[in-house]
Amino acid sequence: MSPPLRIDPIAEARRHWTARWGGRPARPMAAVTSIMRAQQVLLARLNGLLRPYGLTFPRYEALMLLSFTRTGALPLGKIGERLQVHRTSVTNIVDKLEADGLVRRVPHANDRRATLAAITDEGRETAARATAALNDAAFGIDALCSDEQEAVTALLRALRVDAGDFVDGP
Amino acid sequence: MSPPLRIDPIAEARRHWTARWGGRPARPMAAVTSIMRAQQVLLARLNGLLRPYGLTFPRYEALMLLSFTRTGALPLGKIGERLQVHRTSVTNIVDKLEADGLVRRVPHANDRRATLAAITDEGRETAARATAALNDAAFGIDALCSDEQEAVTALLRALRVDAGDFVDGP
Numbered sequence: 333m334s335p336p337l338r339i340d341p342i343a344e345a346r347r348h349w350t351a352r353w354g355g356r357p358a359r360p361m362a363a364v365t366s367i368m369r370a371q372q373v374l375l376a377r378l379n380g381l382l383r384p385y386g387l388t389f390p391r392y393e394a395l396m397l398l399s400f401t402r403t404g405a406l407p408l409g410k411i412g413e414r415l416q417v418h419r420t421s422v423t424n425i426v427d428k429l430e431a432d433g434l435v436r437r438v439p440h441a442n443d444r445r446a447t448l449a450a451i452t453d454e455g456r457e458t459a460a461r462a463t464a465a466l467n468d469a470a471f472g473i474d475a476l477c478s479d480e481q482e483a484v485t486a487l488l489r490a491l492r493v494d495a496g497d498f499v500d501g502p
Numbered sequence: 503m504s505p506p507l508r509i510d511p512i513a514e515a516r517r518h519w520t521a522r523w524g525g526r527p528a529r530p531m532a533a534v535t536s537i538m539r540a541q542q543v544l545l546a547r548l549n550g551l552l553r554p555y556g557l558t559f560p561r562y563e564a565l566m567l568l569s570f571t572r573t574g575a576l577p578l579g580k581i582g583e584r585l586q587v588h589r590t591s592v593t594n595i596v597d598k599l600e601a602d603g604l605v606r607r608v609p610h611a612n613d614r615r616a617t618l619a620a621i622t623d624e625g626r627e628t629a630a631r632a633t634a635a636l637n638d639a640a641f642g643i644d645a646l647c648s649d650e651q652e653a654v655t656a657l658l659r660a661l662r663v664d665a666g667d668f669v670d671g672p
Contacts, residue, residue, distance in 0.1 A: 337668040341584055342655070348570045356648070357637035363651035364544050364641040366658040368559075369586065371541035373665040374534055389538075400518045414511055416539065467527035471534040475664030478526070480657050481533035485512070487650050487657075488536040494645030495543040498507040 342366055367488075377472030385462040386432055390417065392466075394425045395434060395459045398451040405450035407440060416497065434458055512536055537658075547642030555632040556602055560587065562636075564595050565604060565629045568621040575620035577610060586667065604628055 342365050349358035378389045387395070393415055398404055406414075412422040426449045429435040434455035440446035451459070473481060493500045512535050519528035548559045557565070563585055568574055576584075582592040596619045599605040604625035610616035621629070643651060663670045 336666050337583070340659070340662070340668045341586075342659075342662070345566070345570070353633070353637055357640070359648050359651045359655075360641040360643045361636070363646070363654040364548070364643050366655045366662070367537060367540050367544060369667070370537050370658045370661050372586065373661060373667075374537060378534070396515070400515070413507070416511075416542065463523070466531070467523055470527070471530040473530045473534050473661060475660045476533070476657060478529050480660070481529045483653065484533040484657050485529075485536045487646060487654050488540045489510070489512075490645045490650070491540050491543060491643060492510070492512070492536070496506050497539070497543075498510045 342369070374472050377469070378466065381465050381469055381472070382462055385458050385465070387458070387462055390415070390421070391425050391429055391434075392459070392462055394422075394429065394449070395451060395455055396463070398435065398449060399456055399459050403450075404456075405438065405448040407443075407446045407448055409446070411449060429455065512539070544642050547639070548636065551635050551639055551642070552632055555628050555635070557628070557632055560585070560591070561595050561599055562629070562632055564592075564599065564619070565621060565625055566633070568605065568619060569626055569629050573620075574626075575608065575618040577613075577616045577618055579616070581619060599625070 342362055345365065346358045346362045349361050375389060378392075382388060382392055385392075394411055397411060397414055398406060408422050408426060409419070411426070412419055415422070417425075426435060426437065429449070430437060433452060435449045435451050438448045438450050440448055476484065492498070512532055515535065516528045516532045519531050545559060548562075552558060552562055555562075564581055567581060567584055568576060578592050578596060579589070581596070582589055585592070587595075596605060596607065599619070600607060603622060605619045605621050608618045608620050610618055646654065662668070
């Protein structure tokens, strides 16, 4: 890891932006660059926390999604929809989880072309232990207090609606 | 792209989290998952906006960093520090920019082991045109108003300080 910079690189970029293009475009630039960097920091932390459980964050997310379903199983296509990742990524995620004994593939009862991923007992146990570790570490975001975390969630919700992730409603 | 879900998947995860582990760990989970998804949405938008200019967001960032320096050139190691990416990523980024004629590698005047990347005239022109496109599109985050964008930047600053990105000061 590099030593800390003496200046905030995003504040520095904002200064250049404002000088050339004015304050208006500098604001979204700073916000978006901040989100990019935050994601990079958090993903490294989450993957570090999950490594002892043999998981990465995308595999952890898939495991949790399955654990929350009534039957513990979902068609692969549905997993992709819910995690908003491509079909090939879902295949890779499920391949690795299956190789580790955390899920198994089972045929769909009503649709011969579809395959389900079903969480195993070992998968549930691993998911529970990994979740305890992530909860203890506040998902790597304990530099923000609880109210600030809630503010981030609320602010970014509009972007997720705008991206068509879900239908905004009451 | 999948049709929008009828429910907010993060609100749904929060509901499950709260039921199993209480409200306290549900808050950082929701915030971090929101940041992950926001990054995914924004990166796709930025790469889409930059495609006509033959750029990706990491290559664009490197080009802008060079354009902001006094001489238009920086050692590759310094680029990695400022963009907070690994040495190998910097090499890949500079390779591609060089192949496209947007930067050239030049030897360091005072350090024979170091190489500089220097932005070309074509690089400056491409950077300017790409920036106009990103500024016009508010970097893909116009679902948030200006004040909300500023709030995101301010909230995530604490995480970047916590990650040791820069020394917090007056």
